[in-house]
Amino acid sequence: MPKQVDHRERRETIARALWRVVEQRGVAHLTMREVAQEAGISHGALQHYFASRGAMLSFAMDFAAEQTSLRVGRGLQELGDRPHPRDVLRLMLTETLPLHADARATSRMSAAYVLEALHDEDVHARARDGLLQGRALVEQLIRQAIADGHIPPDRDPATETNLLLALTGFTPLIELDVIDTRDVLTAVDQYLDRLFTGEGQQ
Amino acid sequence: MPKQVDHRERRETIARALWRVVEQRGVAHLTMREVAQEAGISHGALQHYFASRGAMLSFAMDFAAEQTSLRVGRGLQELGDRPHPRDVLRLMLTETLPLHADARATSRMSAAYVLEALHDEDVHARARDGLLQGRALVEQLIRQAIADGHIPPDRDPATETNLLLALTGFTPLIELDVIDTRDVLTAVDQYLDRLFTGEGQQ
Known part of the structure; x- marks a missing residue:
């Protein structure tokens, strides 16, 4: 066809x-x-x-999400057959941050889309659905990591998921040159190290 | 006059x-x-x-920052004479999140300003300066909390500051109804509890 x-x-x-x-x-x-x-x-x-403009924006946003998924997918392949959940979460988080040209384009698209969502119900519903899907995926990974003993069992999966998602707040700090790339990655690694403190307890 | x-x-x-x-x-x-x-x-x-449009936006942003400071100031008064640094940081973080009408207005203004900064050097410089000032204030509080034994001494003040600032990433999640207010506050409190684990060690 x-x-x-x-x-x-x-x-x-x-x-x-x-x-x-x-x-x-x-x-x-x-x-x-x-x-x-x-x-x-x-x-x-x-x-x-x-x-309509809304339909065009939604397609551009879906395409941005698709491109981000492809980048994460390529990163996952590099992590090998049985990637560690810490590495998977790190990859998912860092690929949504504007740390390189492709991610910057999709990240700016997302920021524009969120602002648009505040005034357009359809865009709001679609943006929300996309984020809820992403959120569910992260929560599933965290629950599995707890079950597998990588994350301590006293951690609440929903709360840990919400905190990880909130760390996308590095975006404006990177865009405005408030925190440089190296310090962002240091902070992300520090954060993940403290989340994955269940290693070896299995 | x-x-x-x-x-x-x-x-x-x-x-x-x-x-x-x-x-x-x-x-x-x-x-x-x-x-x-x-x-x-x-x-x-x-x-x-x-x-110019840029001058108007910058004034509106300065005014938004001023209003946020006033809200934080009022919150500090309610915390009494010697507020605990955990409560101060919680107040500063939550007042930047769109959790009530006033904060929502200033938060949306900030989001628009960041997008504007990507295409306007003056706006970029001013937005950056404002964030760097806020960042310095948070880092000073964290350094003092470490010195006073509220936060463990092995925590790196710069990294902890960057992570706290990144938690403003709850903003789009709140705006798009992905995480509700109660869960945001639960996550913030969980996060601060784990940061302030030095209590009583002094």
């Missing part, structure tokens, strides 16, 4: 153009007109692919 | 109008024209107070 492939490719091209607008010009310029211009297509052609 | 007072009052009225635009309509609507309209003044009158 070459036509569907083309369709998908074209939507991805548009999503990447949208990211560039967010990254280079800012969310104030996130209009269908500017995205069409950046993608090198007409406003009418863009409307053929996305009925 | 009633004239200066008026000037200040007028600027604050404009800053509050700007917050409302950010909160109710979103950062895409953050133009001088829409802020003037929300504040009930002419575009020309707004330009009399702020030479």
Whole structure:
């Protein structure tokens, strides 16, 4: 089905153009007109692919989440057959932080999406669903790590999950050059070391 | 000097109008024209107070930071004469999270400001300075708490400061209803309990 492939490719091209607008010009310029211009297509052609600005944003955000998952997936392959849960959580956390160009693009897209969600119910619902899915995945990993004796059994899985998710708050601190990459990774490792203190107790 | 007072009052009225635009309509609507309209003044009158959009945003952000400081100050008074450093840090952290209407307004203003900083060097420099000042204050509190035996001496003050600041990452999770207020406070308290494990060792 070459036509569907083309369709998908074209939507991805548009999503990447949208990211560039967010990254280079800012969310104030996130209009269908500017995205069409950046993608090198007409406003009418863009409307053929996305009925509304919200639909375009949601696709761009889904695509960003997909790209982040792919990066995490590649990182997991490098961790080998039976990766340690600490390394898996570290990878998931650090790939959502703007520590390199690809992650920066998806991270800025996410920040713009959250602000958009405050004024658009559909975007809010979709953003929430995405985060809840991510949250469930992290909680599952933490529960398993507790069961396997890597994390002490007195830790509450839900609370530990919430704290790990909150550490994405490094994002604005990195973007504004308040904390440098090395110090962010030091803090993340320190945090994970204190979470994974159940080693060898099995 | 009633004239200066008026000037200040007028600027604050404009800053509050700007917050409302950010909160109710979103950062895409953050133009001088829409802020003037929300504040009930002419575009020309707004330009009399702020030479540029960046200057207007910076004042609104300074004002937001000031309001947050005032809230923290009021909270400190309630903590009594010699507040425990754990309570001080808890207050500072929770007042930056969108847990009530005032904090929500200043928090959304901050999020918009960070996105703006990515495309505006002046805004970036000012936002960075503000965060570095806040960071220095938190680090000073943590160093003192270590010196006073409230936090174990093997904790690195810089890393602990960075981790505490990163916990502002609860913000999007609260805004998108991923984690409710009660669970956020549970996680914050759990985190602080584990930081302040030096009690009584003095």
